[in-house]
Amino acid sequence: MNEVSSKDRDSVDIKRADSVALNDAVDVALGTAKEQGASASEVAASASQGLSLTVRKGDVETVEHTRDRGLAMTIYFGNRIGSASTSDYSPASVRQTVEAACSIARFTEEDPCHGLANPESLATEFPDLDLYHPWELSMDDRIELSRRCERAALDYDPRIENSEGAVIDSHHGCEVYGNSHGFRGESQKTRYGISCSVIGKSNGNMQRDYWYTVGRRFEDLEDASEVGEMAGARTARRLNARKIKTCQSPVLFEAPVASSLLSHFIGAISGGSLYRRASFLLDHLGESIFPDFVRIYEQPLLPRALGSAVFDSEGVVTDSSDIISNGVLQRYILGSYSACRLGLVTTGNAGGVHNLTIDSGQDDLAAMITRLDRGLLVTELIGFGVNSVTGDYSRGAAGFWVEDGEIQFPVEEVTIAGNLKKMFQSITAIGSDVDKKSNIRSGSILVDGLTIAGQ
16 A cells, blocks of 8 residues: 655645635535525635745745635626625635625626526536646755756856746645536646746847746656756857848747747637627638648647646536637637627637647658748747737747758847738648647747748
8 A cells, every 4th residue: 555645645635625615615605695685606716825936046036935715706686797706715704705796786787698607518527637736845855956957057058147047836726616506616736837047148149038847747847957958058049149131931930939829819719809899800600710731629638738627617518629620710719608799609618728729740840940941930929919800910029040941040129020810821831849838739830921020
């Protein structure tokens, strides 16, 4: 029989205590709402704790411990809605919070789309997605890992002369959602991360870059030294960057920044943008948005992934169906309210998407650069120059100029301009170098015919 360490036992006890406290608070909230005569109610209660340690130039710079908890209550009187929140789980405070939400609801305007999600759409099965892996690192271990990470970055190249620090962070969280339909769902999650950012200087030119790793289990993270080396390498390769002349050329978005293109796409097909008629993809359901080789879908039940969830923030079961198939838009991203406003049904996306994935091709980054042949490899995007109504796109960028399929020199202070609708249609390849460090999983994306504004 395996022995359980005292640290593991403590973590299990914390998890159990949080779960009991949250469920008790949800019980009080829903019971009080019923006593107040609410026609429907829902409540989300959460508790989390985290620790972040930063080492800079070998010294401990900051140690930050956080412990948060909150309860958000929503009350419905017919089609009237009221919401209130508290960080105090005592029965008296929870009751006062419910009463405050009731008072608000009695005076708000009616909206026929206000209400809980349809009971038939709620999750009924709760598979374990392997999202909770408590592991308490000692402070000495955290300091040693941070120093090793930063040292690897500073030692990578003699031109790297300063550091913004190496960070080790951990986060444990528990959340319970319940509503008056009788639904009760609970999730526990952990998240660990190692990151490093350094500054290099050459010929009076200074550049900064970083790298990081993140995961549900600490054992799944990249080694701290590898994170530091990557931060150092990414910084060193940007030194002596040049400006280029304004031109039109293909642009290859490196995987960590390519996900932003998919983020703009999701924003354009999300319910809030659609029912407000503030989207460049309004009324595009069933139309071709991408080339026919593109498939985009969700994977909500991936074990240990950062975006995994059995149910959305309304308790609706998550859906793994295609969003884009053969380049064609199959469905929108909807919660129950936006679905009602559009005359549709919820897609289980209240609160966002879950492990959004675009199918990758066979080429790694090196092969994608060869395919680019001549153009700009983008490794950093700056600013937020995107018009969600027209799709006009203009963002500052940095990266590398490529000739004959090989990187020639680093580039800085350029702007990439185009229109997202045309950019999506102009995708010519998707790399196999999938970045899994976020809720959006994408390889590098090659887009043809963008304007690069430089000198």
